[in-house]
Amino acid sequence: MSHSLNEIEAMCKRAARGGGLSWGLCEEAAKGTRWLAAYGYPGPELLADLLELNDQKPRAGVTPATLENTWYAPAGRLCPITAGAAMSDSAVKMENDETIVMRGVSQPLLVVPFAAGAALRLGAAVSVTWGDVRLTTDGHRLCARGRRDDILAAHAVELRCFAPTEMTTPAAPVMRASVAEACWRRLGVFAQRTYAPATDASRRLGAGAGLNDND
Amino acid sequence: MTTIVQGPQMIEARDPALVMRLARLGSFHQSRLSFMRVLTRRMAREAWSFERPEFEIDAAGTGHAVYTARGPERSYSLIAFAHDLPADQRSDRVIAEAWDATFTLFDGIPSAGDIARLRANIPLQEAGRVSGSELSVSRANRSVRLWEHVVASLAAGSQPALEQIDAVGYLMRTTAVYGSGKLGAADREMIADRPEFATPFQVEMLSVFLTRAFVRDLVQHMAHMRAGGQAATLDPDIARSMGIGNSTGLGMAPFLLNHPVLFNNWIKAREEALARVRRLDHASESEVALFRDLLRRSAQSAVNWHSDHEAQTVKLTAFREDLTRLGAHVDTLDLSGDQPWNRLFNWAGAHLSLEGQECLASLLLEPYGALVDDLADHMAADNTATFRIAGAMPLGRLKEIIEQSYAWALDIDWSLPRNCARAWYVSEEKLEPRLGDRFEEPIADYEQPLAPGRDAAVLYQSLAHWPDITSVAEFLLRHPEHRHSVRRVQIVNRAPYAEIRDNTISSDVLPIDMLRCKLAFFGAVHFDPRSDRWVRICMYPNAPYPEELATLDADFWVYPTERTCGS
Known part of the structure; x- marks a missing residue:
């Protein structure tokens, strides 16, 4: 079904919250998913995969143990949202010609929107690579190199982020996206966890409307 | 020197x-920077023209109409669907499922196919779907007493009583006007580069402006139907004194905190x-x-x-x-x-x-x-630049900003129940934002991040034992739960009016204050709270109708002049 990007962002924010991410990370997961969807990538599917993979698992296990040297997760797989956010927060490292290397990243494409944020901060294009894939963004456009299957990989053994780099064949975002019903339902399962069950009291008091609108 | x-x-x-x-x-209060007035000034300055290519409403008041506004480069059409709504279904709540009239603002001139597609969706509102060709979705209910009075008066060959007009101020009130991608409509980004939408909420304001013309025409039509074509014509001055009402609940309050x-x-x-x-x-x-x-x-x-x-x-x-x-x-x-x-x-x-x-x-x-x-032209926002967290900022600087911008929050004892008595949450039904009692309802686990003062105070406490030279990036790696608040603190550092500097979860918080503020920026007048979390307002009272924009005052209309009608 055709969706507006706002709908995707709103759904993904709720789903990420239902999946146990902090509000701040949810906001970034949602903006990132929207960003990927605008370039024709199935951001919502990748997020649904990630949320199902990490569901009910303590966040510390998938969070970088340190921001020094190669980043790795204590439990072996880095969450691309947490690691991506940390990469964006550490953008200045790349300004000093340092490459940020991550070992073992789930749904690596979800890291790329954070590179867009980092690129805007640095004022220089940032590349994210894994296997034969290389995605480069200046924050406004995206250059993709590699097979689509590899770009949508479920796991990257090693992922590297660096700047400055060249924008070769940039694509501009589009303003509409299509999300499969099944994916929407999977995200909905997580989003549902954020809604408080209605009670009679909340129905009556919560919204605070008047009793009669026939006036 | x-x-x-x-x-x-x-x-x-x-x-x-x-x-x-x-x-x-x-x-x-409204001002000349209010979004309604920005719109009417622009349309007058650019000599927009208006037409009503379709008005297919039957004697029961059901059917559709199209109102097209033509600007210098583009046209926009309000497609209105009129319904015959039983009184027991008339509700201003967002959980309503039927309305007296439903609308969409279409990007351009709709074809017969567009109208057929929208007829299957717009009357359903939240239960329907629209496309990137639609810019807004909205609905309105009659003011039952004024509607009947005006129809009956005109049908009887006379003008409605001014006291009754003034007591209500509008024939219909909108109960939601959705834009920006809701229900599948066009995202703001799709239209943000058009000069006519440089100021926020111009889509919604245009939709309501055209809705007011439709409502005036519909009441006249219904009077004619009742009187077999012999009804009086509504005095233009009386018509102009009426605006469009709006009934707004809590759903709007979080908007200011979320943007x-x-x-x-x-x-x-x-x-x-x-x-x-x-x-x-x-x-x-x-x-x-x-x-x-x-x-x-x-x-x-x-x-x-x-x-x-x-x-x-x-x-x-x-x-x-x-x-x-x-x-x-x-x-x-x-x-x-x-x-x-x-x-x-x-x-x-x-x-x-x-x-x-x-x-x-x-x-x-x-x-x-x-x-x-x-x-x-500077009231819109592109959040991209401020959304990213500045991870290299030393924590000492972060603390300073909190001390400067959240001093009011650091002074509050957040452990006292009255200072955190409420919690904002989203209900399972219709996903409606609500405000509940933290200590009496099971809602704390579902709390939305709409208490920036409390959250900044908790963040400040967490920072206390960290070295000032440590970076925000290092801190957030250990404290992802503060990521939302760190972002807000950094935003306020660059945008000093970004934060409501008051307690949004205290026992005496009045959500209507937030509603009022937002609606004043729209250009609304005559705020009439129905409770501490629900308000009715009037939009465009005394404004020129579309065909009057070129000849009447398109700027100062919001200030009523001595009434010349009804004498």
Whole structure:
């Protein structure tokens, strides 16, 4: 079904919250998913995969143990949202010609929107690579190199982020996206966890409307 | 060498610590930067034309109509669907499932196929789907008593009674106007580069402007149907005095908290406009005359403003006294020189209630369109730049910003139940934002991040034992739960009006203050709270109808003139 990007962002924010991410990370997961969807990538599917993979698992296990040297997760797989956010927060490292290397990243494409944020901060294009894939963004456009299957990989053994780099064949975002019903339902399962069950009291008091609108 | 004097005569925009309190925000009035007025000025300046290519409504009042607005480069069409709604289904709540009329603003001129597609979706509102060709989705219900009175009067060959018109002020009230991608509609990004949408909410304001014309035509049509074509024609002056109502609940309140940069830009534009006027050395005779005229007309508008809500009644009484006092004071003043508007504004701070002070802040802008109207183009927001966290910032700097911008929150004892009595959450039904009682309902686990003061205070506490030189990036790796608040603190550092500097979860918080503030920026008048979290307003009363925009005042219409009709 055709969706507006706002709908995707709103759904993904709720789903990420239902999946146990902090509000701040949810906001970034949602903006990132929207960003990927605008370039024709199935951001919502990748997020649904990630949320199902990490569901009910303590966040510390998938969070970088340190921001020094190669980043790795204590439990072996880095969450691309947490690691991506940390990469964006550490953008200045790349300004000093340092490459940020991550070992073992789930749904690596979800890291790329954070590179867009980092690129805007640095004022220089940032590349994210894994296997034969290389995605480069200046924050406004995206250059993709590699097979689509590899770009949508479920796991990257090693992922590297660096700047400055060249924008070769940039694509501009589009303003509409299509999300499969099944994916929407999977995200909905997580989003549902954020809604408080209605009670009679909340129905009556919560919204605070008047009793009669026939006036 | 030239020295720039930064003495007391250099008037800066007001301190956010003064402006961003809920009681003051909840006393804001429309101004010339309000979104309705920005729209009507633009349409008049650019000579937009209007037509009604379709009006297919039957005797029962069901069918559809199309109203097209043609601007210099593009056209927009309001497609209205009229329904025959049983009284027991009439509800202003977001959980309603049927309405007297439903609408969409279409990007361009709809084909018959578009209208057929939309007829299957728009009447369903949230249960339907629209596409990137639609810019908004909205609905409206009749004011039952005024609607029937107007139809009956016209059908009987006479005009409706002015007291009844004034008591309600509108024939229909909208209960939701959705834009920006809701229900599959076009995202704002798709249209943000069009000059006519540079100012926020122009889509929604255009939709309501055309809705008002439809409602006037529909009431006339229904009177004709009842009278077999023999009904009186509604007096144009009476018609013009009516606006479109709006009934708004809690759903709108979180908007200001969820869009801090946008909110900053609204407040900043108005505060900068006010500062520009206060800096003026002198005022011309015509500027003073216009100000006095609009002040007098504001008093008339205040007379037409009704509310039964206890708190608003008290505010309204004070406001009417303010206007009397202000009028008397202005009569004694020489406004020709010596920073006249600044003198007047400073006097108001000591002598008027918040309602009066903020009304004056808006009125002072009126004679100075050439000086302040450009600010309307800076009220939109692109969040991209402020959304990213500056991870290299040392924690010492983060603490400083909290101490400066959240001092009010650090002074609150958040462990006291009354200071955190409420919690914002989203209900399972219709995903409606609600405000509940943290200690009496099982909602704390579902709390939305809408208490920035408390959250900043908790963040500040967590920072206490971290070294000042440690980076925000390192801190957030260990404390992802503070990521939302760190972002807000960094936003406020760059956008000082981004944050409401008040407790949004205290036992005495009034969500209507947030609703009022937002609706005032829209250009609404006659705020009539129905509870502490629900408000009715009026939009476009006294505004020209589309076909009158070229000939009547497209700017100052919001200030009523002496009524010439009905005599």
